[in-house]
Amino acid sequence: MPKFTGYVSDHTKFIEELKSKTPGMEERQQEGRSLLWDKLPISLDEEARTRESRLRQNAYPYQNKF
Template structure:
């Protein structure tokens, strides 16, 4: 059965590092998977924001 060079490389890599897929899943969870947003808390945060002046360096004008 034919296997491309890339498939052979990936199979060898998985044999050498059996924990590779788990490491990838943990990395993805760390960077991309987000916790659900609490809408009430988010509304409270937005309501408590202080509006910024149009030009922050000259607030006395």
């Protein structure tokens, strides 16, 4: 099955142009990603402690109990 290599979308052109104009952008993206997503796995004991320490919330927190 042949690949079509002649077409480049406007989005791809924009991203390539943006990357060429702003050096270091990909490194900053990786740093930002690592802050939010690349977390070390936690142990099962720590996960159980976290689960047990959560406060239970009522289904309707704004309803007063009479």
